[in-house]
């Protein structure tokens with residue numbers, strides 16, 4: 001989830017922490033609310049180490065220690081010239097104004113300078129970025145988007161986020177919100193005449209707006225739509241993974257794929273990416289990419305829509321791979 005991307009990248013800027021030019025291998029970490037996943041990613045793209053740990057729930061210092069212990073296990077090297085650099089992806093953001101973490105759902109991290117603190121403990125450089133950006137970078141470098149100049153990466157899960165990569169370089173922008181798509185309002189009026197559905201409009205979003213794309217395309221959004229249709233409270237996984245597809249689940253899927261097509265048409269109209277790569281739990285819904293592609297010609301301002309849409313090549317591993325790829329020489333635009 002790129003909840004409120006202000007993201008982008010926080011770098012431990014201690015000059016004593018030497019920056020390797022092009023490292024042979026990198027450590028990538030996916031820091032979630034319940035799990036910490038650590039990988040060692042070789043320059044070839046091969047994962048030579050992988051381990052998962054529980055995220056401590058008893059304060060910032062415990063999280064810092066858990067991260068440090070996990071990194072020492074993955075890379076016990078003590079020679080500063082040989083240590084692997086660290087990239088961390090997580091829901092949340094780094095404030096451009098303060099350099100401190102913000103909007104993290106692991107709330108102990110908010111108002112902390114995680115990159116600098118961890119860099120100090122480990123005596124090596126650390127980069128942190130939003131998880132949707134990490135996802136996009138991974139798919140742009142050696143995933144489904146590797147053969148394309150412009151990649152829009154989308155997370156459809158607990159939250160809805162996005163990232164933009166041009167020539168395998170993430171866009172950040174002066175406000176560090178490039179790709180922050182989930183908190184645009186969805187133009188529902190274009191759909192209401194297309195689908196017969198109990199719309200129950202005006203969904204409030206935690207960001208303060210109403211009917212953000214996230215309120216309709218997230219897992220909770222799907223559950224709300226299904227409840228409006230049936231009166232029953234099911235999770236998105238129960239609705240879309242149910243092998244006995246009822247009329248109600250089919251109708252919810254049709255509405256969801258059309259909502260995705262409408263929302264993504266605004267991206268195509270704006271940046272016209274060559275490929276859109278879907279990640280996150282909902283992206284695994286069978287037939288979703290094809291259904292979206294079948295709907296979006298109706299909404300895109302063009303007589304043709306040749307945009308590709310595919311699921312993430314690296315699946316759930318894309319986030320942690322992208323965190324490691326933050327140490328690719330071209331990961332971020334220098335214009336940030």
Ligand SMILES: [Zn+2]
Pocket residue numbers: 182183184205206207208209212214
């Ligand atoms: Zn919102």
